[in-house]
Structures are given as structure tokens and as C-alpha cells.
Amino acid sequence: MIGARDTITLAPGVSVRAGRLEDRVRSESWPLNASAVFVLERAGRPLGETVSAFAKAFQLPFERAREDVLRFVWELNGLALVNVERSGSRIRRVREWLALAARLAPAGAVPAAVTRRRALDTRSTGRALVSCLVAVSSRVAAVAGIAAALTAQVAVAAGPSGLGAALVVGASTGLGLGLHEAAHAALLHGVPSALVTRGRRTSVLHAAVPPTRRMIVAVGAPLGVALIGILAVGTGSFAALPLLVVAGCPLTAHALALTVVGGDGRVACGL
Amino acid sequence: MRSLRAFLLGALATGLVAYAAAAALAVAAQAGERSLDLSLGPVVVMSVTERADTTTTTFGPGLLLLAVAGGLVNLALAALIRRRAERQVHRVD
Numbered sequence: 001m002i003g004a005r006d007t008i009t010l011a012p013g014v015s016v017r018a019g020r021l022e023d024r025v026r027s028e029s030w031p032l033n034a035s036a037v038f039v040l041e042r043a044g045r046p047l048g049e050t051v052s053a054f055a056k057a058f059q060l061p062f063e064r065a066r067e068d069v070l071r072f073v074w075e076l077n078g079l080a081l082v083n084v085e086r087s088g089s090r091i092r093r094v095r096e097w098l099a100l101a102a103r104l105a106p107a108g109a110v111p112a113a114v115t116r117r118r119a120l121d122t123r124s125t126g127r128a129l130v131s132c133l134v135a136v137s138s139r140v141a142a143v144a145g146i147a148a149a150l151t152a153q154v155a156v157a158a159g160p161s162g163l164g165a166a167l168v169v170g171a172s173t174g175l176g177l178g179l180h181e182a183a184h185a186a187l188l189h190g191v192p193s194a195l196v197t198r199g200r201r202t203s204v205l206h207a208a209v210p211p212t213r214r215m216i217v218a219v220g221a222p223l224g225v226a227l228i229g230i231l232a233v234g235t236g237s238f239a240a241l242p243l244l245v246v247a248g249c250p251l252t253a254h255a256l257a258l259t260v261v262g263g264d265g266r267v268a269c270g271l
Numbered sequence: 272m273r274s275l276r277a278f279l280l281g282a283l284a285t286g287l288v289a290y291a292a293a294a295a296l297a298v299a300a301q302a303g304e305r306s307l308d309l310s311l312g313p314v315v316v317m318s319v320t321e322r323a324d325t326t327t328t329t330f331g332p333g334l335l336l337l338a339v340a341g342g343l344v345n346l347a348l349a350a351l352i353r354r355r356a357e358r359q360v361h362r363v364d
Contacts, residue, residue, distance in 0.1 A: 223283075226284075226287050229291060230287055230290065230291060233290070233291045233294045234294070236294075236298065237294045237297065237298060237328070240298075240301070242298045242299075242302055245294055245295050245298045246295065246298075248291060248294075249291050249292070249295050252287055252288055252290075252291035255283065255284040255287040255288050256284055256288060257284075258281075258284040259280060259281050259284050259285075259341075259345045259348075260277065260281075260348045260349050260352055261348075265345075266352070268276065268280055269273060269277040269280060269345075270273040270276065271352050271353060271356070
């Protein structure tokens, strides 16, 4: 959901030049009409203000102007070309989201997720790894917290050791996500890339690469994380370290992304 | 070639996950000082045996069988997705 006080910014690697919207990551550009330029020139200002100015400039009823501007912003955001900067406190946003979700519930729908694109520095493997881990860190923390809380519901029956295992599962699940995306970024060194999050999906957007490299990028990340997991499981089994085995399991589960169930697997299988 | 790739990736993924799951179960059984036998009919996947002060964990050929089954399932799903995509390409409304 996008509010009147929210603002938009051009996503990292996106610029407006000579009446065209250019995306350095996709190596593509699109022509903009006068109304699109009008909205994008006002990036950084509250959207409500932009809608009022748009209605006045194009002599449109306010409702029609709002519909046009929001549809355009949603479309660009869905393509990861603009980021929506939320205003107000997180608690207020959660409250507004819950209110909208309750209104949409009878229709069996949930509020649309906002896409966010973050810059990745892929000039070298090291920079790619670090910039990706930094970009995905907030999501890693959220995933780790959710995984730990969910596992704790079951693990609490086993007592204090179960809670320890829940924390390990949470940390390992979050770490797995971070390593997976960082490995994609590292394998894309030298290729303009960006980290994109939308709802529960996390992906790395990148410039076109030859099919063989695309397959290596798709296979390398889940396989690398899964192999780290197997190493942890194997070492834990031999050294009788149960927590190491537990930590290795969520990492090994990334192997499932090699199958057609996951997007990486579909790329790897040539689908 | 694409079919072989789908089979190999499916087999690898299933094999790795099956091994990790079996190892986790084995560690849990060892911690509880219990014996455990997992098998697919006559084919042993994993067994934990407690004898006196010794615990023995054995991974059997069942893991390989699971991996092959995973590979075949992935191959079948890949073929299904490809066929659906082709059907959509040749469809007009």
C-alpha cells in the first residue's frame, strides 16, 4: 500500500535522461511521456502533493489524477524502477496494513507488497559478497527471528536444549538466505546487479549474461549453501555435536532450490 | 541434455536433503539413547543401533534410491512445465 505522505525515489542504477527512463542494470531504456516526466521530476516529494500538482497541471479531476499517478507508481515499483519511501512510524504502518488486510479479507486478497531495490557493488567478488550481505541484512534478521519463533513452538517441549536448537535453526535459516543471495552476487562479479525484495521474495536482478553463466549463477548459490550445510551436518555427526547438525539442516535445504520447485532450479533446468 | 540436467539436479538435491534429514534423525536417536531403523521396504536408509556402550549409525543404499526417485520426479515436473509452456505458446484467444 502507498500513502499520500509516502515519497518515491528512482531505484539505484535508474535515471531519467533526455526524456527516457534508463536502467543501468537491465541495460535498457524506455521513452517517457509528459505526465510520466512530471511525476518522476517530483520524486522525493510526498505523493499526495504530486497528485494535486498533476491534477492542476493536466486539468484532471483529483480522483482521476490520483488513480493515474498511483497506477504509474505501482507499475514502476513492480518493475523495481522506483522505490517507495514510507513515511511515519513502523507501528502506524503495521496498523494501516492490518486495517487494509481486514477490508480485503472478504475478497480473499491481501494488500499488494511494495518492491524495494538496493544497490549491489559487483566490481569484485569481495565487494559483491559484502554489499549483498549488507543489503539483505534486515531481511536476514527478520527471517531468522520468524524461523526461531516458529521452531520454538515445537522445540519448547524438549526443554532448554530445545530452545537452544530453535535459536540455532533461526540463525541458520537467516544466514542461509544471506549466503544464498551473496553467492549469486559474487558469481555475478563484473555484471551490473541489484538486490530486489518484494513481499517474501528476495532476488538478484542482473544484466543479461550468456546462458552458461546464467546457469552457473543459478546453480552455484543454492549448491554452495547446501554444501556448507552438508559439511556442518557431516562434521556434527562425526564429532557428536547435535547443534552443528541442527544448524546444517536449514542450509542443506537450499539444495531444494536446485529443483524445478525454485526459480534457480527452473533456470538451471533450462525452463 | 536438458532432461539429464533436470534428473541430475533433482537427484543431487534430494540426496543432500535426505542425507541431512537422516543425519539429524540419527543424532536425535543417539541423544535419546534409542535404536532407530529407517527403510524403504527391504532397503535400509539409515539405522542407529545401541549395543552396550556403543552406538553405531549406518547410512544404507536407501539414500541412493531416494536420490534417484527425486531425480525422476524433478525430470517429470520439468517435462510437465515445458509441455505447458509450449502449449501456451501455440495458443490463441
